[in-house]
Amino acid sequence: xxxxxxxSNLQVQAGSQPILTDINLEIPVNRITVxxxxxxCGKTTLLRCMNRLNDLDKGLKVSGRILIDGExxxxxGVYVPGVRQKMxxxxxxxxxxxxxxxxxxxxxxxxxxxxxxxxxxxxxEEHLRQVGLWDEVRHRLGAPATSLSIGQQQRLCxxxxxxxxxxxxxxxxPTSALDPTSSKIIENLFRQLKQQYTIILVTHILRQAKRLAxxxxxxxxxxxxxxxxxxxxxxxxxxxxxxxxxxxGN
Amino acid sequence: xxxxxxxxxxxFRYLTGAAAWSLMAILLLIIxxxxxxxxxxxxxxxxxxxxxGGFYYGGEGGVLNAIVGSLYIAGGATLLAILAGFxxxxxxxxxxxxxxxxxxxxxxxxxxxxGIPSIVYGAFGFTLMLLMGMQASLLAGIITVALLIIPIMVxxxxxxxxxxxxxxxxxxxxxxxxxxxxxxxxxxxQGMPGFITAVLLSFGRxxxxxxxxxxxxxxxxxxxxxLDEPAATLPLAIFFQLGSPIPEVRDRAFASAxxxxxxxxxxxxxxxxxxxxxx
Numbered sequence: 001x002x003x004x005x006x007x008s009n010l011q012v013q014a015g016s017q018p019i020l021t022d023i024n025l026e027i028p029v030n031r032i033t034v035x036x037x038x039x040x041c042g043k044t045t046l047l048r049c050m051n052r053l054n055d056l057d058k059g060l061k062v063s064g065r066i067l068i069d070g071e072x073x074x075x076x077g078v079y080v081p082g083v084r085q086k087m088x089x090x091x092x093x094x095x096x097x098x099x100x101x102x103x104x105x106x107x108x109x110x111x112x113x114x115x116x117x118x119x120x121x122x123x124x125e126e127h128l129r130q131v132g133l134w135d136e137v138r139h140r141l142g143a144p145a146t147s148l149s150i151g152q153q154q155r156l157c158x159x160x161x162x163x164x165x166x167x168x169x170x171x172x173x174p175t176s177a178l179d180p181t182s183s184k185i186i187e188n189l190f191r192q193l194k195q196q197y198t199i200i201l202v203t204h205i206l207r208q209a210k211r212l213a214x215x216x217x218x219x220x221x222x223x224x225x226x227x228x229x230x231x232x233x234x235x236x237x238x239x240x241x242x243x244x245x246x247x248x249g250n
Numbered sequence: 251x252x253x254x255x256x257x258x259x260x261x262f263r264y265l266t267g268a269a270a271w272s273l274m275a276i277l278l279l280i281i282x283x284x285x286x287x288x289x290x291x292x293x294x295x296x297x298x299x300x301x302x303g304g305f306y307y308g309g310e311g312g313v314l315n316a317i318v319g320s321l322y323i324a325g326g327a328t329l330l331a332i333l334a335g336f337x338x339x340x341x342x343x344x345x346x347x348x349x350x351x352x353x354x355x356x357x358x359x360x361x362x363x364x365g366i367p368s369i370v371y372g373a374f375g376f377t378l379m380l381l382m383g384m385q386a387s388l389l390a391g392i393i394t395v396a397l398l399i400i401p402i403m404v405x406x407x408x409x410x411x412x413x414x415x416x417x418x419x420x421x422x423x424x425x426x427x428x429x430x431x432x433x434x435x436x437x438x439x440q441g442m443p444g445f446i447t448a449v450l451l452s453f454g455r456x457x458x459x460x461x462x463x464x465x466x467x468x469x470x471x472x473x474x475x476x477l478d479e480p481a482a483t484l485p486l487a488i489f490f491q492l493g494s495p496i497p498e499v500r501d502r503a504f505a506s507a508x509x510x511x512x513x514x515x516x517x518x519x520x521x522x523x524x525x526x527x528x529x
Contacts, residue, residue: 051424053420053423053424056347056348056416056420056423057348058347058348058349058350059348081423081426081427081428082426084423084424084425084426085425085426087424088424088425089421089424089425091417091420091421091424093417095415095417095418095420095421097418097421097422097435097436097439098418098436098439098440099439107422107425107435108425108426111425111426111427111431157421160425161424161425164425164426
């Protein structure tokens with residue numbers, strides 16, 4: 001089952017300072033949507049709104065609506081962990097949990113209520129294969145996750161996110177801490193995963209956006225300036241902000 | 251210019267080195283004096299037997315009553331402090347994470363409590379004891395020592411928790427963990443080595459304190475079998491023996507000090523071994 005995300009009139013303020021203004025957005029299903037823009041333009045905040053991770057930031061005031069599968073995730077009485085399990089998050093640097101490689105994946109499975117040990121073992125392998133990590137770690141599944149290289153850790157975190165069976169992947173500059181080879185692996189994974197998942201990727205790397213995007217949302221100063229298919233945006237930008245960004249970014 | 255920099259480097263190297271080594275020397279001197287004065291008096295009897303009549307005037311027996319009493323009190327107080335302190339530290343760091351002012355106020359209070367001399371805790375425990383109609387007893391000692399070490403425990407737990415990088419609990423939340431799951435499965439594991447240090451620090455403070463148990467736990471030559479019986483403690487045993495005019499008894503005070511030091515050493519080694527497993 002595929003989830004739909006629709007955002008209407010979203011405003012986010014820190015005190016009296018607006019961070020996001022008047023965000024209206026529909027995320028296409030089974031596509032890679034790239035949130036593009038200069039640092040500090042609010043793209044990470046927008047991403048964190050979608051799984052309510054910004055609940056952890058103090059003093060943020062959110063208004064407007066984010067509908068996921070038609071349900072407003074900011075409505076009263078929403079079970080936030082349930083919302084978060086609809087999406088996997090990949091952050092700027094990997095955060096393996098303080099446990100073994102296998103347990104990192106099993107953690108998500110157990111959150112979902114999986115108790116059968118054989119199922120867990122099976123699923124751990126399945127999700128490690130899904131991110132191409134199985135052959136690299138099959139002989140040391142009990143080793144601490146922190147013993148992996150950063151690139152491997154990031155793939156582990158992706159596998160861990162997928163184990164919760166989300167239908168959306170949120171990625172916040174997921175390659176910014178990685179070397180070119182590891183970055184390429186992640187990018188290729190995204191291309192495969194979009195068959196089954198809706199992917200939202202935050203990046204400020206123009207070339208990465210060009211390589212991956214099916215839909216581009218260009219943001220500046222907390223607003224969506226332009227959005228559309230990449231061909232249209234990159235070859236024929238309408239706004240001066242995007243035109244400047246395309247010149248500086250290349 | 252380059253020569254001056256080198257000289258400066260060397261000067262500070264010696265300065266910091268001198269400070270570090272002299273501290274080490276003082277520590278060794280303390281242990282040395284204790285062993286020098288107490289080693290001959292440290293007989294198996296001292297560890298294994300209860301004081302006989304006239305022990306404090308040079309009679310036969312040992313300080314088993316104080317060893318067991320101290321372990322009971324420090325152990326019970328540490329347990330009580332963990333039960334109260336760990337949830338409190340979690341609450342400050344998980345649920346109050348967005349309420350900086352409240353959090354800082356609680357930290358300030360705990361720091362102030364940390365600084366209060368133990369005799370004040372003793373006096374408070376004594377008042378509390380009378381109010382509850384209790385006598386000087388093991389329970390009153392445990393409660394008073396627990397009150398003394400709770401601020402230490404909470405603040406040290408708190409420091410450990412605040413060094414845990416934000417990304418880690420966030421990763422757990424992003425997977426759909428609840429606050430409780432994040433606390434116990436992620437934060438608790440990550441902080442384990444630090445928590446063990448906190449427990450050790452508190453236990454050490456608890457077992458070494460004399461003033462807080464002076465009025466609350468009392469003193470007895472017997473090993474308490476019930477919470478409402480008085481209990482002897484090693485610091486008070488040292489205190490009473492040191493006050494004796496008989497040189498032999500004063501040497502026994504130093505032997506008791508060796509016992510206290512060794513207990514702390516053993517606990518420290520055990521807890522480090524446990525902490526190492528979680529790394």
